[in-house]
Amino acid sequence: MMGGTSGLEQLDEMYESIILDHYRNPRHTDPLDHADVDVEAQNPFCGDEIHIQLTLDDDGKVQEISVSGRGCAISQSSASLLSEMLEGKDVEQAMEQITLMRRMLRNDNMTEEELDQLGDLVALEGVKRFPVRIKCALLSWTALEDALQERKGK
Amino acid sequence: MTIDVAKIRADFPILERRIGDAPLVYLDNAATSQKPKQVIDALTDYYTRYNANVHRGVHTMSVEATEAFEAARAKVAKFIGARQPESVIWTRNISEAINLVAYSWGDANVHAGDEIVITAMEHHSGIVPWQQLALRSGATLRIIPRTGNGRLDMDAARKIINSKTKIVTAVQMSSVLGSVNDVKTLGKLAHENGALILVDGAQSAPHMPVDVEDLDCDFFGLSAHKMLGPTGIGVLWGRPELLKAMPPWMFGGDMILEVSYEKASWNELPYKFEAGTPNIADAIATGVAVDYLSALGMENVRAHEIEITGYALKRLTELERVEVLGPTDNADRGGIISFNHADVHPHDLGTALDRMGIAIRTGHHCAMPLVRSYDVVAAARASFYIYNTTAEVDALVEGIKQVERYFQK
Numbered sequence: 001m002m003g004g005t006s007g008l009e010q011l012d013e014m015y016e017s018i019i020l021d022h023y024r025n026p027r028h029t030d031p032l033d034h035a036d037v038d039v040e041a042q043n044p045f046c047g048d049e050i051h052i053q054l055t056l057d058d059d060g061k062v063q064e065i066s067v068s069g070r071g072c073a074i075s076q077s078s079a080s081l082l083s084e085m086l087e088g089k090d091v092e093q094a095m096e097q098i099t100l101m102r103r104m105l106r107n108d109n110m111t112e113e114e115l116d117q118l119g120d121l122v123a124l125e126g127v128k129r130f131p132v133r134i135k136c137a138l139l140s141w142t143a144l145e146d147a148l149q150e151r152k153g154k
Numbered sequence: 155m156t157i158d159v160a161k162i163r164a165d166f167p168i169l170e171r172r173i174g175d176a177p178l179v180y181l182d183n184a185a186t187s188q189k190p191k192q193v194i195d196a197l198t199d200y201y202t203r204y205n206a207n208v209h210r211g212v213h214t215m216s217v218e219a220t221e222a223f224e225a226a227r228a229k230v231a232k233f234i235g236a237r238q239p240e241s242v243i244w245t246r247n248i249s250e251a252i253n254l255v256a257y258s259w260g261d262a263n264v265h266a267g268d269e270i271v272i273t274a275m276e277h278h279s280g281i282v283p284w285q286q287l288a289l290r291s292g293a294t295l296r297i298i299p300r301t302g303n304g305r306l307d308m309d310a311a312r313k314i315i316n317s318k319t320k321i322v323t324a325v326q327m328s329s330v331l332g333s334v335n336d337v338k339t340l341g342k343l344a345h346e347n348g349a350l351i352l353v354d355g356a357q358s359a360p361h362m363p364v365d366v367e368d369l370d371c372d373f374f375g376l377s378a379h380k381m382l383g384p385t386g387i388g389v390l391w392g393r394p395e396l397l398k399a400m401p402p403w404m405f406g407g408d409m410i411l412e413v414s415y416e417k418a419s420w421n422e423l424p425y426k427f428e429a430g431t432p433n434i435a436d437a438i439a440t441g442v443a444v445d446y447l448s449a450l451g452m453e454n455v456r457a458h459e460i461e462i463t464g465y466a467l468k469r470l471t472e473l474e475r476v477e478v479l480g481p482t483d484n485a486d487r488g489g490i491i492s493f494n495h496a497d498v499h500p501h502d503l504g505t506a507l508d509r510m511g512i513a514i515r516t517g518h519h520c521a522m523p524l525v526r527s528y529d530v531v532a533a534a535r536a537s538f539y540i541y542n543t544t545a546e547v548d549a550l551v552e553g554i555k556q557v558e559r560y561f562q563k
Contacts, residue, residue: 020561046531074501133505
């Protein structure tokens with residue numbers, strides 16, 4: 001028979017159990033009636049869609065979070081992990097995490113401390129070995145970064 | 155088998171390739187086909203033996219290059235049933251062929267109040283050039299819808315094509331659904347209303363016999379790279395009287411007759427539409443690709459693909475969690491099958507199958523409106539050609555089952 005069976009084991013590098021868990025049970029999916037940050041993003045390459053809504057308090061700290069969408073396991077689990085990351089963070093801390101996440105997927109030299117700071121997000125590190133899928137992982141992160149930067153500019 | 159697949163496979167060096175540990179199972183032929191060594195050798199032969207510019211020099215190599223270049227044009231003309239080789243214009247690909255018609259013929263003939271008719275199955279290259287022509291001219295773009303089972307709605311076509319219609323454009327085979335459309339009837343409807351028809355042969359010319367005279371169409375386009383030829387070259391065929399009346403679209407060397415600083419006059423067909431040094435090597439190699447297909451016989455190519463598509467449809471529809479997007483009956487259908495898995499996103503499926511050496515396409519297939527009409531944002535697509543086997547279909551089906559189990563773990 002054609003097609004090896006061993007090949008799928010390599011997939012574990014990308015589809016860690018945390019990722020599959022977030023894909024099947026995404027967190028913070030209930031939409032918000034009112035949002036201070038409201039951003040939608042699409043990846044035209046594969047048609048993935050993400051919708052992020054946040055409310056912020058007067059100090060710029062994230063209060064309520066909603067992240068939903070449809071697409072592949074990588075884009076959707078990454079968005080769900082993003083929603084968890086945002087819990088209790090302020091805008092500046094969120095931007096810091098976004099930068100770290102981007103660096104991890106670009107394969108920048110990361111210190112132990114920086115990887116610790118990423119926490120569960122390290123589960124997404126394996127995606128860097130599948131270059132065409134990095135965009136999937138970054139879709140929600142880039143969208144949020146743009147929205148937060150735009151807000152800062154106002 | 156109507157063609158000797160084992161013998162054919164031996165002509166394609168790339169089929170020896172392994173992806174990781176697995177042998178390559180190439181099922182992305184609707185995107186681009188692989189090339190036989192005869193085509194690859196033709197490129198090397200031109201560059202190593204007689205590389206020279208065409209239509210200019212009097213030296214031996216220039217004459218040889220010109221003869222091979224024009225012989226390739228004649229081969230393509232014969233391949234699509236065109237009587238005059240000069241009605242075959244080399245372009246970069248079919249996208250450029252469609253743009254040539256939309257700009258040259260379209261800007262001169264389509265005006266405010268006119269209607270341009272396309273089908274719901276067009277590739278982006280069959281949508282956007284007409285959309286832009288409609289914006290430039292003030293004409294209206296109208297779309298022939300598809301039916302629930304992935305066929306063109308011909309009853310709707312009879313209403314949509316009317317006396318305001320200036321041109322109808324239709325894919326002969328859908329690059330997403332595999333449906334083979336009745337472009338002959340669409341052409342008849344167009345002509346009854348004084349309109350023209352452009353047939354997009356990107357997916358049909360590589361896979362089935364095509365005869366532009368029998369189709370009675372006005373324009374026909376194809377891309378060589380989907381039919382064993384190199385990338386970067388395609389063809390526009392047009393009825394000679396139409397091409398003669400059309401203004402040039404691009405200007406430069408080779409397309410002129412006489413030039414002064416004040417004005418210029420245009421060369422005859424086909425050169426009027428071929429400004430600058432053409433893609434000589436790839437045109438010659440396209441002639442060799444056409445020779446290869448002609449030697450197999452397009453009826454035989456079609457028969458092989460009907461057989462393999464029938465088998466693939468049977469095997470894929472046996473999978474409970476898989477849904478085929480296009481027609482599941484094998485009548486009037488080509489070797490392109492788009493499908494979705496209920497639990498695995500096409501991109502995850504594509505990445506996982508790639509680990510097993512199986513190359514399929516995933517995404518919107520450059521036909522966003524059509525894919526979205528199935529209420530999905532993406533799909534997986536397997537597409538077959540002369541070198542594919544039923545064993546490779548089995549590998550795909552077994553692969554999907556393994557991926558299914560992987561994502562259930």
